[in-house]
Amino acid sequence: MNRQSLDNPSDPSLSRVDGAVKVTGKATYSAEYAIPGLLHAVLVTSTIAKGSITAIDSHEAEAVPGVLAVISHVNAMTIPGWPPKKQPAERVPPGTAFRVFYDSLIYFDGQPVAMVVAATHEQAVHAASLVHVTYQQEPHRTHFEKNIAHSGIPLNVQRSKNSPFQDYERGDAAALRNADVRIEAEYTIPTQHHQPLEPHAIIAVWEADDKLTVYDKNQGVKSAQGQLAQAFKLPRENVQVVATYIGGAFGSGIRVWPHTMAAVMAAKQLKRPLKLVLGREQMFTSVGYRPYTKQKISIGAAKDGRLAGIVHEGTGQTSMYEEHLERTVLASRALYACPHVATRYRLLPLDVNTPTWMRGPGDATGMFALESAMDELAYALKTDPLELRLKNFAESDPERNLPWSAKALRECYELGAEKIGWKNRLPEPRSVKRNGMLLGYGMASSLYGFHRHPSKARAAMQADGSVIVQSATMDIGPGTGTAMTRIASKVLGVNAKKVRFDLGHSALPDAPGQNGSSTIPSVGSAVHVACEALKSKLVALAGEMPEGLKSGGQVVVRNGRIFSSQDDKEGISYADILKYHRLNELEVTEESKSGAERDQYSMYSFGCHFVEVEVNPLTGEVRVTRVVTCADVGAIINYKTARSQSIGGVVGGIGMALMEHSEMDHRFGRYVTTDFASYHIPVHADVPPIEVYYVDKPDVQANPIGSKGLGEIAIVGVAAAIANAVFHATGKRVRELPITPDKLI
Numbered sequence: 204m205n206r207q208s209l210d211n212p213s214d215p216s217l218s219r220v221d222g223a224v225k226v227t228g229k230a231t232y233s234a235e236y237a238i239p240g241l242l243h244a245v246l247v248t249s250t251i252a253k254g255s256i257t258a259i260d261s262h263e264a265e266a267v268p269g270v271l272a273v274i275s276h277v278n279a280m281t282i283p284g285w286p287p288k289k290q291p292a293e294r295v296p297p298g299t300a301f302r303v304f305y306d307s308l309i310y311f312d313g314q315p316v317a318m319v320v321a322a323t324h325e326q327a328v329h330a331a332s333l334v335h336v337t338y339q340q341e342p343h344r345t346h347f348e349k350n351i352a353h354s355g356i357p358l359n360v361q362r363s364k365n366s367p368f369q370d371y372e373r374g375d376a377a378a379l380r381n382a383d384v385r386i387e388a389e390y391t392i393p394t395q396h397h398q399p400l401e402p403h404a405i406i407a408v409w410e411a412d413d414k415l416t417v418y419d420k421n422q423g424v425k426s427a428q429g430q431l432a433q434a435f436k437l438p439r440e441n442v443q444v445v446a447t448y449i450g451g452a453f454g455s456g457i458r459v460w461p462h463t464m465a466a467v468m469a470a471k472q473l474k475r476p477l478k479l480v481l482g483r484e485q486m487f488t489s490v491g492y493r494p495y496t497k498q499k500i501s502i503g504a505a506k507d508g509r510l511a512g513i514v515h516e517g518t519g520q521t522s523m524y525e526e527h528l529e530r531t532v533l534a535s536r537a538l539y540a541c542p543h544v545a546t547r548y549r550l551l552p553l554d555v556n557t558p559t560w561m562r563g564p565g566d567a568t569g570m571f572a573l574e575s576a577m578d579e580l581a582y583a584l585k586t587d588p589l590e591l592r593l594k595n596f597a598e599s600d601p602e603r604n605l606p607w608s609a610k611a612l613r614e615c616y617e618l619g620a621e622k623i624g625w626k627n628r629l630p631e632p633r634s635v636k637r638n639g640m641l642l643g644y645g646m647a648s649s650l651y652g653f654h655r656h657p658s659k660a661r662a663a664m665q666a667d668g669s670v671i672v673q674s675a676t677m678d679i680g681p682g683t684g685t686a687m688t689r690i691a692s693k694v695l696g697v698n699a700k701k702v703r704f705d706l707g708h709s710a711l712p713d714a715p716g717q718n719g720s721s722t723i724p725s726v727g728s729a730v731h732v733a734c735e736a737l738k739s740k741l742v743a744l745a746g747e748m749p750e751g752l753k754s755g756g757q758v759v760v761r762n763g764r765i766f767s768s769q770d771d772k773e774g775i776s777y778a779d780i781l782k783y784h785r786l787n788e789l790e791v792t793e794e795s796k797s798g799a800e801r802d803q804y805s806m807y808s809f810g811c812h813f814v815e816v817e818v819n820p821l822t823g824e825v826r827v828t829r830v831v832t833c834a835d836v837g838a839i840i841n842y843k844t845a846r847s848q849s850i851g852g853v854v855g856g857i858g859m860a861l862m863e864h865s866e867m868d869h870r871f872g873r874y875v876t877t878d879f880a881s882y883h884i885p886v887h888a889d890v891p892p893i894e895v896y897y898v899d900k901p902d903v904q905a906n907p908i909g910s911k912g913l914g915e916i917a918i919v920g921v922a923a924a925i926a927n928a929v930f931h932a933t934g935k936r937v938r939e940l941p942i943t944p945d946k947l948i
């Protein structure tokens with residue numbers, strides 16, 4: 204417990220196993236595979252938000268030297284897995300994934316309408332500017348606030364009684380009326396876009412007519428393999444997806460997007476390998492985003508601070524063709540011991556592309572509202588905000604009426620409060636200045652559900668005593684290979700340098716994509732059980748050797764050797780075991796998944812953030828000057844990479860709270876902030892020292908490694924903590940993100 208920059212000296216963290224290849228440029232990213240005869244593709248996108256294409260004039264583009272094709276709905280191949288086209292074209296019903304180059308209909312501005320394929324990228328870019336598209340325009344709806352009357356219960360929810368997004372009520376939320384103190388407020392989160400440094404990119408290679416390999420930036424090679432196999436009606440094994448290195452992602456790569464389909468179909472049509480890299484501006488309409496969301500919270504308490512009720516309503520935007528659902532209101536059911544809770548979730552379909560999951564999807568959004576409202580309530584009650592949370596601490600899950608598998612949120616609160624110096628904070632808002640700046644402190648809680656999916660791992664001892672571990676998991680940034688190497692090296696007692704972990708290829712053993720903070724809990728467990736099984740096999744083989752292990756003792760593994768007990772000084776090396784048995788390799792593949800414990804316990808990761816801000820009283824500029832972030836995610840597998848993940852979450856939260864905002868010109872239904880000059884994300888100068896603390900106690904109910912997810916809770920609640928600190932500094936409550944200077948002066 205309580206480790207900051209001091210790693211555990213007796214068990215130090217691993218540095219990233221792939222750090223050297225990444226910083227020396229030896230790691231190959233999706234767009235970097237040198238495939239002979241590679242063609243280059245560039246998308247042409249729509250300039251209207253709704254309507255249809257009446258003509259595509261590609262003569263000029265086709266005349267550009269090097270151009271091989273201009274592909275659009277007019278000449279695109281038929282995708283075998285898609286339904287036959289209708290004549291005349293008809294708008295798809297909600298719930299239908301967008302089909303690229305399918306018909307003449309336009310669903311959003313920035314929709315791919317054609318793709319130019321040329322020998323060089325430059326030729327394709329130039330030719331794309333010469334494709335002339337004419338449209339029949341129809342009036343569009345893109346403005347969230349002006350169209351809120353069109354929101355409703357999602358069709359998916361209407362169809363499914365058991366949907367978690369159904370209206371929910373426990374107790375009698377109307378009892379709120381009688382609360383001693385009551386707050387009611389609306390909170391707005393604007394559209395915010397994924398901005399990984401590496402844009403999405405794909406190289407598609409067909410062999411013959413029925414074998415496809417794609418080097419594609421995504422978060423799940425197995426699911427991409429399945430989706431592509433289905434679309435092209437191929438056996439799964441005929442499709443291979445490679446995504447070994449990924450230059451950042453946090454939700455944008457969870458599904459196969461239209462640009463990927465476009466590249467794969469064009470490569471097939473032209474019978475040539477082909478590369479497509481999205482431009483930064485195309486990232487805004489190609490790979491989803493955190494949806495614009497409006498929330499209303501009514502919350503009340505008795506004079507002593509005990510919650511009397513919470514009503515949490517949320518409406519998020521989606522496209523006209525698909526429903527993207529988020530956990531926006533769900534945390535309000537589980538975080539506090541409140542007997543009366545109601546939640547309602549609605550969707551507003553607009554003429555935009557479909558949103559997607561973005562770090563802490565729904566929870567980061569919902570927790571901004573809930574934890575801001577808790578802060579408002581604390582001030583109204585004249586209670587310390589942390590006191591109010593402790594007073595309503597949920598000792599068991601009030602939603603499912605189950606015990607928590609583990610919950611050290613109280614320890615997180617204590618740790619965070621101590622480290623930030625919470626008790627020295629003067630309660631009165633706008634009461635303290637430092638160097639002429641208004642000084643404020645705020646805090647918020649964090650919670651994220653536990654996701655563990657069936658996962659397989661293969662562990663193979665090599666003749667030289669080195670170990671290869673494999674799973675079709677991913678690394679979108681957190682250092683998956685490093686954590687898995689650590690698990691394998693500990694279980695087998697081999698130096699981490701002798702372990703190789705392979706990921707990011709669909710031919711590897713089945714594993715979930717990297718999402719929902721599920722990788723360590725799921726794949727980490729599989730690696731653990733596979734290495735345990737391999738160890739057992741090795742112990743058994745050692746027992747068959749003439750100078751084998753003496754039986755009876757507790758076997759110990761260390762330095763690539765098995766010892767029959769602590770007192771055994773000699774042991775047998777793994778290499779000798781394989782040599783004696785004349786094996787080049789000894790391998791096992793194991794699967795690990797959840798069991799009955801999921802019905803016996805409620806499982807979450809928990810955490811909290813404490814923030815210090817300085818606000819310039821003249822300009823309204825907010826500087827986050829200190830952050831203390833604490834988490835209880837069970838056992839920490841590799842402290843160094845975990846800490847980096849927590850820091851990344853806070854940085855994302857600073858962006859969400861203070862900067863990120865995709866601005867649309869609604870006359871055209873078009874985003875106008877489509878570069879880093881206008882879509883602001885935190886840079887180094889915006890990021891203060893961030894202190895990270897973990898409780899680091901295994902959750903023994905969760906899985907064999909006692910470790911829960913960390914990626915999402917790292918951001919969940921950060922925006923609220925910052926908004927609460929800004930209120931404390933200035934006395935101004937900003938309920939609409941981002942908190943820009945204009946909202947404070």
Ligand code: MOS
Binds near residue numbers: 422564718
């Ligand atoms: Mo995450 S938003 O599940 O990559």
